[in-house]
Amino acid sequence: MFSAALQPSSARRSEAGAQLVMQRESRVQYGPVPRCLFGDPLPERTWQIKGDAFLLRGEGEHYFHYRRGTGVTVERGADSDLSEEGLWLNGSVYSAIASINGLLPIHASAVAFDGKVFAFTGPAESGKSTLVAALGSHGLPMFCDDTLVLDLSDPQRIVCLPGHKRLKLRPDAVALTRASREEKVSRTYDKYYCSPAAGVVDVALPLAELLFLEEGALAIVPIRGAERFARMQDDHQTARLFEAARRFDRATQFSHQARLATQISMTRLVRPLDRSRFRDSVALAASHVTRR
């Protein structure tokens, strides 16, 4: 039947489509890579983005190069620590690939409930992974650890891609959360891979809420008004990668942040960083997530 109705924009990806893009673009091969994308050779532990290409230098002569459409190429030097390679690939490289392909990586760990994602964000060492691991004992499966990738291609809603990283916990957090401990993450990194008690979710789901982890007396406090915009001023590495990849002008960057601020429900989860109160804070988070 003929229909003159407008068709959905081709810019709007299907949720499975975004996952497939990331699977395709993050495939890895080994070989020589350029030493810089522009200017001088890269110092260790720095990166460059130029157009649809990304170059990261890890420790020593360990290089990671990505170009849209051709995937990731890794060049290992004689001194490369191979136990760190997965961390680089799943960290900055993955976030750069997401950013270059129009997806937004944010620094957060998340659980799923009732077909939606509840993400916890905060500075490094604020307890994101520990909380998500502990919520497994309340029956909430993990959605992602450390990096949450958002698909913004549908203007009406924000969709989360399932996490690509395994849960990593420090030894004391393993004991606190009763997660199942597996192998050590790397020679130099004092964390262990773990299996969350309620398993993991591997399908894309809409974002329900972003909760900001803060220290203080136990409380759940909604974030409203202009503060929601201020909370989107993120200076984490993932945000810098996105900014470098998208190269928005001021007005477009404002529009992007305004969209996030108006579409994402935000809450402060305030809790004491006191081991004796840990179960209380986890119970509060669980009841908040499951009451919705």
Next chain:
Amino acid sequence: MTALIKLSDRFVEVDIDQEIVVMRLDNGEFFALAETGAAIWRLIDGRRDKAALIDALAADYAGGRAEIAADVDELLRQLRDLGLLDDA
């Protein structure tokens, strides 16, 4: 009196939960307007002059006209200093 006009090519804005965030395009600086500040901002529509703006606020807000006028004067001064307001 002259109508109050926002210089809309110099800023972008977003309304979040009845509060307004404005960014200057020339330097990227942000500021937020809440409650009466947001109300004044919304009432600057290119047609009202200052007296009409105060009348509109006095109809909706408690408080003396002099008090409202002082708040309006202060915000208009700040907006002019920021280069976001013109008196046609």
